[in-house]
Amino acid sequence: MIIGANPTDGHPVFASRMKKGLRDGAKLIIIDPRRIDLVRTPHIEADYHLPLKPGTNVAVVTALAHVIVTEGLVNETFVRERCDWDEFQDWAAFVADPRHSPEEVEKISGVPAESIRGAARLYATGGNGAIYYGLGVTEHSQGSTTVIAIANLAMATGNIGRKGVGVNPLRGQNNVQGSCDMGSFPHEVSGYRHVSDDATRAMFEALWGRPLDAEPGLRIPNMIDAAIDGSFKGIYIQGEDILQSDPDTQHMAAGLGAMECVVVQDLFLVETANYAHVFLPGSTFLEKNGTFTNAERRIQMVRKVMAPRNGYEDWQITEMLSNALGFPMHYNHPSEIMDEIAALTPTFADVSYAKLDELGSVQWPCNAAAPEGTPIMHIDGFVHGKGKFVITEYVATDEKTGPRFPLLLTTGRILSQYNVGAQTRRTANVVWHPEDVLEIHPHDAEQRGVRDGDWVKIASRAGATTLRAKITERVAPGVVYTTFHHPSTQVNVVTTEFSDWATNCPEYKVTAVQIMPSNGPSEWQQEYEGLSKAARRIAEPLVAPE
């Protein structure tokens, strides 16, 4: 079951493996507003495609659970053995309520009830059932709730803790997993331990000789809010183009513009660099040693094949910055950084470059209990004891369509470009995708007098931009879709400040918009082009007087 992911475009390496499994006879359920390639492609046809209205994931996944519970498809042996039975019973009563039936949920989601029933039966009874989900799940105001609902589904059917099953997030970038593992959150240190845990903090304090703050910091959207109100003054950004990738671009620009010190370290003068006071040239993956960790927790070596053109690997730049700021930091090689990670992180205790060289890669946890790593998690039990079933009430997003903004915009990526295109736009890949286009259903296009290839303005309550229209039935009536690869379009001018209740992950997947024919760039695009040109001017070298 694939929910809110488009593997052939977003995760092509994984998709090729998945296609092999599908050609070998695996059944396929796709839950996605768009008719992605895997719905029907040579030798592959999804058994069920549930084309839900953007923002209704929780309702649809809970409806799947309704069918599983009310039709007696629960794996009771697994639930009794591995999960909290009382909590299961509460949850089962919740999902069994008639308001979660496929027939009721069809009214909200637009997905035919029979498709939901068929998909639920197939997932529960078709043998090993694996769920793969992507940003189409997380990038919603109820993203976390959907992930919980998915976990409930896997536990209820016993589809967890063995080969071929499980809850498998397809990460947004190649090393999201590694960044998360290393505590790239404002509230955690490595190994998903909260900063308020005294014993954990004491380990770091003993090694580093400095006290650590026990309080969480700000997340990016909150940083920007705090910058605008004057209480957040500086930021160090490595390899992330937040001006283009984050929502509500004009708000982001105001926040970056309000800061006293913006340091950007990147391969190119990315869009965020327009607001940088200091730009530090970064190094590519070919110019540095280190590790990437993929979605299956597999730690893999990244090996330098050439000296960095800028003179330094990224970790060396951070080290120099730390030394300049007064905290002495010295490593001879990233392997010493990994040794420090192993000393401070129980799930990485046995990870070392020597082991990675010997085995090729390892999947954490890798420690005394699992010296060669852990390919499959949750085999005999969950980390925190009995599996918890949690109630997942559907709460409609506050981003609603109406007379002014009657269509729903959802955004995504395509195969030939990567994210904001900082790297791929600078290659010949632009031949395949020279600009972002707006996918619109023929009915919606006709109502607005829009023809294929016309320039259209897309406007939301946050802002407006222009791009060309592509008329297609890949999107349902009422839904439009585009990519965010090009700064000339910068579609995040249109996306809003709404975010997930638990993580503040922006709600990129649901924005109420209007589309109309246009004959030129929006006001924002004109202003931004001027700013971008001005910010990239290079001063004439100073000539010393003779």
Place this chain on the structure above:
Amino acid sequence: MSPDRLVYMANQIGKFFEVQRADEVVPGIANHIKKFWDPRMRKAIFAYLDSGGDGLDPPVKEAILLLKAHAGNAGLSTETSFQGT
């Protein structure tokens, strides 16, 4: 930081917890805010509550009061979670 934004965020958290078991609603909201909100955000929401707390849903108000009463001590749980995009 705008009180409207904080009220919105707090109520969003409240909507998730208010359907959980009765004894988990208020502690759940309080714990989430304690674990994930920067101190300046918590301080701002305490000040907003002191000025009347208009717009905060009842269990959210109760949770913020609980949090305020525990401010400065580490009494609430610190169990954490996997995240990322």
